[in-house]
Amino acid sequence: MKNAIISIWNFYVDGFRNMTWGRQLWWLILLKVIILFAVLRAFFFTPVLSGKSEEERSEYIGEQLIETQNRVHE
Amino acid sequence: MIESALVDWSRLQFALTAGYHWIFVPLTLGLAVIMATMETIYVIKGDEFWKKTAKFWMKLFAINFAVGIATGIILEFEFGTNWSNYSWFVGDIFGAPLAIEGIFAFFMEATFFAVMFFGWEKVGKRFHLASTWFTGIGAAISAVWILVANSWMQHPVGMEFNPDTVRHEMVDFWALVLNPVAVSKFFHSWFSGWMTGAIFVIGISCWYLLRGRERRFALSSIRVASIVGIIGTLLVMFSGDSSAIHVSKYQPMKLAAAEGLEEGGTRAPFSIVPGVEVPGVLSILATHDIDGYVPGINDILDGYTTPEGERYISAEEKMERGKIAIEAFGKYRELKESDPEAAAEARAVLDENIDYFGYGYIDSREELVPNVPLVYWAFRIMVGFGGLLLLLMFAVLWAERRKKLEGMRWLQWASLLSIPLVYLAGQAGWIVAEAGRQPWVIEGLLPTKAAVSSVSVAAVQTTFFLFVAIFTLFLAIEIRILIKAIKEGPKTEIE
Numbered sequence: 001m002k003n004a005i006i007s008i009w010n011f012y013v014d015g016f017r018n019m020t021w022g023r024q025l026w027w028l029i030l031l032k033v034i035i036l037f038a039v040l041r042a043f044f045f046t047p048v049l050s051g052k053s054e055e056e057r058s059e060y061i062g063e064q065l066i067e068t069q070n071r072v073h074e
Numbered sequence: 075m076i077e078s079a080l081v082d083w084s085r086l087q088f089a090l091t092a093g094y095h096w097i098f099v100p101l102t103l104g105l106a107v108i109m110a111t112m113e114t115i116y117v118i119k120g121d122e123f124w125k126k127t128a129k130f131w132m133k134l135f136a137i138n139f140a141v142g143i144a145t146g147i148i149l150e151f152e153f154g155t156n157w158s159n160y161s162w163f164v165g166d167i168f169g170a171p172l173a174i175e176g177i178f179a180f181f182m183e184a185t186f187f188a189v190m191f192f193g194w195e196k197v198g199k200r201f202h203l204a205s206t207w208f209t210g211i212g213a214a215i216s217a218v219w220i221l222v223a224n225s226w227m228q229h230p231v232g233m234e235f236n237p238d239t240v241r242h243e244m245v246d247f248w249a250l251v252l253n254p255v256a257v258s259k260f261f262h263s264w265f266s267g268w269m270t271g272a273i274f275v276i277g278i279s280c281w282y283l284l285r286g287r288e289r290r291f292a293l294s295s296i297r298v299a300s301i302v303g304i305i306g307t308l309l310v311m312f313s314g315d316s317s318a319i320h321v322s323k324y325q326p327m328k329l330a331a332a333e334g335l336e337e338g339g340t341r342a343p344f345s346i347v348p349g350v351e352v353p354g355v356l357s358i359l360a361t362h363d364i365d366g367y368v369p370g371i372n373d374i375l376d377g378y379t380t381p382e383g384e385r386y387i388s389a390e391e392k393m394e395r396g397k398i399a400i401e402a403f404g405k406y407r408e409l410k411e412s413d414p415e416a417a418a419e420a421r422a423v424l425d426e427n428i429d430y431f432g433y434g435y436i437d438s439r440e441e442l443v444p445n446v447p448l449v450y451w452a453f454r455i456m457v458g459f460g461g462l463l464l465l466l467m468f469a470v471l472w473a474e475r476r477k478k479l480e481g482m483r484w485l486q487w488a489s490l491l492s493i494p495l496v497y498l499a500g501q502a503g504w505i506v507a508e509a510g511r512q513p514w515v516i517e518g519l520l521p522t523k524a525a526v527s528s529v530s531v532a533a534v535q536t537t538f539f540l541f542v543a544i545f546t547l548f549l550a551i552e553i554r555i556l557i558k559a560i561k562e563g564p565k566t567e568i569e
Contacts, residue, residue: 015192021133021559022191025140028551032144035544040151044537047154048527049162054239061162062240066404068159068524069397072435 081523083534084156087541089508091148093501094545098142100500103217103264104271105135106210108302110203115298117203127291128206130564131275132190134556139187141552146220148541156534160515160525165241167233167250168223175219182212217267218260225256227516228507229324235428235519237406237421255320259507261313265306266500272303273463273489273496276470278560280486283479291564293474300471307464315359321510322360322368325517328510329360330371331444332453338370340381347454371446375439389439396433399424403431432514435524444512452505459499466492 019026049057109131116124150172153161161168189197189205197205226232232249233242244250276299279292321329330338333345333356341364344355357366367380377388387395402423409417436442470489473479479486511517515525 011192011196012188014196015188018192022136024555025136028548028555029140029143032141032548036144036147036151040148040537040540044533044540045151045155048158048529049154057162058238058240061159062237062403062407064159064528065163065240065524066400066407069400069434072437072523 077531078523079531080529080534081526083531083538084152084526085522087156087534087538088149088152090538090541090545091145091152092504092508094541094549095142095145095149096500096504097497097549098138098145099217100263100267100270100497101138101274102135102142102213103210103267104269104302104306105131105138105274106206106213106271107268107306108271108275108299109135110206110210111298111302112295113203113206117199123290123294126564127294129194130291131295132206133559134278136191137552137555137559141548141555156527156529157515157525158527160520162241163520163525164227164516165233165236165239165243167226167230167242167244170244170247171219171223171250175216178219179212179216182208182215186212214264217264218256221260221263222251222253222256225253225259226250227514228259228511229253229255229320230516230519235424235431237403237424238410255317255324258313258316258320262310262317262503265309265313266503268306269303269310269460269463270496270500272299272306272467273492275299276303276467277490277493280470280489281560282563284483284486284490288563289480293479296470296474296479300467300474303467304464304471307460307467310460318359319362325511326369327371327374327442327444328449328506330369330374331446331449331510332506334446334450335368335370336372338368338373338378340365340367342366342368342370345450371443375442389433389436389442392430392433393436393439395427395430396436398434399427399431400434402427429518432516432519432521432524435521436513441513441521444510449506449510452502452509455502456499456506459495459502463492463496463499 016026049060052060109128112124112128112131116122116128186205186208189202190209193202193205230242231253232244232246234245235241236243250256275295279288279295279299282288282292318329321332329335333342334348335342335345335356340357341354342356342360343351343353344359345351354364356368357364360366360368367382369378369386374386375389377386377391379385402420405420406417406424409420466488469485470479473482473485513521513523515522
């Protein structure tokens with residue numbers, strides 16, 4: 001079991017170490033993930049329901065759905 | 075009133091993100107099948123040429139994959155921020171398939187993708203081949219879960235609405251997974267990916283022929299790709315046929331909009347372009363019967379009775395029942411603690427009218443009609459380009475088998491210039507599916523305007539333009555890396 005884990009580990013390490021053109025793609029993926037999570041998710045896409053308990057979320061959305069109907073038919 | 079600018083900008087942003095995501099997905103789905111077929115030929119014949127050929131297309135697959143990966147995550151950000159009412163309302167119906175997709179995709183890709191790229195000299199030929207096929211199958215299975223979630227929105231099944239949690243709860247997992255809309259949508263999307271992969275390979279191979287380079291590689295790639303592409307396109311047509319039956323049954327307004335059909339009836343005509351119609355063909359497509367009844371836009375709004383005596387209520391009746399459902403929902407929530415008996419009565423009224431819940435947000439019947447010119451023309455672009463590309467693949471395969479392709483520079487140019495057309499056809503297909511189901515986010519249950527969050531329009535506009543900039547940058551990077559790899563050609567040592 002231990003040998004199998006070491007073999008798999010070495011397989012990935014060798015693979016990454018011997019990359020040529022693939023290295024450029026991994027940098028691209030890394031850059032994208034940073035932009036997605038460290039910029040977009042952190043500063044622009046805070047979920048509206050974050051910080052609320054399950055019950056508060058149900059309450060909030062329930063109110064929203066009823067208020068929206070009232071606004072539609074104003 | 076609901077701020078329509080907020081709804082419009084939120085929709086535009088979602089459409090931009092989904093459209094951008096769909097640039098990469100079909101090529102991943104299709105190229106995977108083509109390169110796995112090439113590697114299969116290598117394993118069977120033992121000819122190193124096929125290994126080199128498969129490796130080159132794998133390189134382009136990896137570039138497309140690297141740029142496309144995680145673009146779908148942005149859609150999930152948007153669900154939480156711009157579409158919070160929707161995200162909560164759908165409950166675990168939407169969350170479960172997406173979670174399965176995320177976990178499954180990660181493990182499949184981390185395992186088989188790695189073996190495919192790192193394992194050429196480290197694992198046996200057959201194990202490597204299996205990994206290549208599983209990479210493609212894994213991508214297709216990921217698509218299954220996404221399309222199950224999408225299809226539920228087009229035809230909601232297998233759930234019950236819980237007014238206490240304000241969420242839909244899954245009561246039948248298999249009804250969700252085997253939703254007929256999901257089955258035909260998956261095959262239609264997957265096979266359209268084969269078509270995209272095939273046109274991409276044929277187009278680039280023709281570029282080599284035009285440049286007088288890589289002759290054997292180009293002709294062999296064209297042979298494999300055109301066979302995969304023809305099979306894929308024929309299967310797109312079959313699955314499209316089954317999709318038309320489901321749309322006619324579950325979303326008749328979408329079909330009427332795609333045909334610009336105002337007044338329906340039996341022997342309904344199919345419109346090729348405005349003013350040119352083929353009698354009876356729409357009835358055949360929608361019901362597999364030339365005498366089948368197809369309702370038009372006005373019939374659906376006014377209410378109609380089919381020749382078999384089945385009655386469909388008018389828009390006004392649906393809107394009335396929707397209002398009753400929402401009022402009962404409000405009453406239930408208000409009284410559930412103080413007056414359980416009255417709350418139970420309200421709950422019964424809600425349950426009786428729940429199928430029309432979303433109609434309670436509609437204030438004029440015109441709102442129930444999608445953008446007809448957009449859906450009509452998108453459908454014609456999808457079908458027209460699809461048909462044209464099928465003819466092109468037949469012509470290319472015929473010319474290649476007759477050893478005439480090298481002398482037919484016009485056909486090589488036509489193939490190269492067809493690459494954008496296959497993308498336009500794919501995007502147009504999604505416009506038909508998504509713009510055609512408006513005003514609904516969840517058919518009959520939640521309209522788009524009730525699904526948006528209470529956020530500022532300025533915030534959505536800011537992120538929209540931010541996405542335009544980021545997407546353009548990454549697309550430019552991908553095209554640049556792809557062009558560089560193509561120019562280097564398959565002779566390059568590929569790991």
